[in-house]
Amino acid sequence: MKSSILLGLALLLASCANSSRRAAPTAQNAPVAPTEMVTEQWALFDSARQRAVPVLLYRPARSHSKLQLKPAILxxxxxxxxxxxxxxxxxxxxHGYFVASIQHELPTDAPMPTVGNxxxxxxxxxxxxxxxxxxxxxxxxxxxxxxDFNDLLLVGHSNGGDTAMLFAAEHPALVARMISLDSRRxxxxxxxxxxxxxxxxADQVADPGVLPTPAEQAQFGITIVQLTTTIHNDMWDxxxxxxxxEMSAAIARFLG
Incomplete structure (x- = not known):
């Protein structure tokens, strides 16, 4: 069953919210039961930088009083x-996360360089x-x-994963877990x-020095999963x- 919910949110500037509900199926081997999910468009504006920051929120449709949600930023x-x-x-x-998916690029932004270091x-x-x-x-x-913002999870694909890696390097106390979808730089x-x-x-390799060595993986508890049939540009909907x-199952094992 799907339904629409109109929610009003205001933070810094007024924002408009279009909500929908859908079942959130668990990945294979995941220990959590399927959850009905609500989505909301959240239009934020950073006045300090004079920049719009559109966000799509995902959260469980029903709250559980005994379960404190954990934040994830995608x-x-x-x-x-x-x-x-x-x-x-x-x-x-x-798996109990409240997810905020950020639109980082705006139509007015200059293109990202493709040459140079x-x-x-x-x-x-x-x-x-x-x-x-x-x-x-x-x-x-x-x-x-x-x-619970002491348990922040960052998720990023490709350039978004590079962004998350830099953020974690600069703010290590703010990030508890990270999921990189083929970040390479x-x-x-x-x-x-x-x-x-x-x-x-299955088709791209990271730049030298990006990925931890097997010894570093063991030392710091870093998990690397090699996908055999999924290419870099297919790691999305x-x-x-x-x-x-396959991707959801790996994530479920990591979070479980």
């Missing part, structure tokens, strides 16, 4: 949209994304004080916190049912 790949990862959000919601020319874009993450985290914390933190899962595509199942 960052899309370059050229993508914050609406492109619903199957990931469904898995997270089924990648870590240098793209770093300003990752830093801008990190500012978005920090702003959204603070906005969520004010609006939803019942969510920004080196992974080598530290006990955050705990990291990285799903690696456009994936096949079997590809989604």
């Amino acid at each position: 960052s899309h790949g370059y050229g993508g949209h914050n609406t492109d990862y619903t199957f990931i959000a469904q898995t997270l919601v089924a 990648v870590r240098e020319v793209r770093r300003p874009f990752w830093e801008r994304g990190g500012q978005n993450i920090l702003f959204v985290r603070q906005a969520l914390q004010r609006k939803y004080p019942g969510v 920004m080196p992974f933190p080598r530290a006990p916190r955050p705990r990291i899962l990285s799903l690696r595509s 456009g994936a096949t049912a079997s590809q989604k199942q």
Whole structure:
């Protein structure tokens, strides 16, 4: 059963919310029962930077008084949209997460450079994304004080994963866990916190020094999962049912 809910939210500037409910199926082997999910469009505006920060929220349709929700912030790949990862959000919601998917790129933004030293020319874009993450985290914390922000999860695909890696390196105390969907440029933190899962595509390789060595993986509890049939550009809602199942199952094991 699907229904629509109109919700009004106001934070900094007025925002409009279009809500829908859908079942959030758990991934294969996930220990959590299916959960009905509500989605909301949340239009935020960062007055300090004079920048719009659109956010799509996913949360359980019914709250459970004995369960404190955990926050997750999702960052899309370059050229993508914050609406492109619903199957990931469904898995997270089924595991007790309140998910905020940020639209990092705006139509007025300059294109990301494709030549030069990648870590240098793209770093300003990752830093801008990190500012978005920090702003959204603070906005969520004010609006939803019942969510446990000591257990923040960051999820990012490709360039969004690079953004999350830089944020975790700069704000390690704010991030408990991370899921990288084939991020390739920004080196992974080598530290006990955050705990990291990285799903690696079948067709792309990371730059030298990005991925931890097997010894570092063991030392810091970093989990690397090699996908055999999913390419880099299929790690979103456009994936096949079997590809989604494989990715969701890996995420469920990591969160379980």
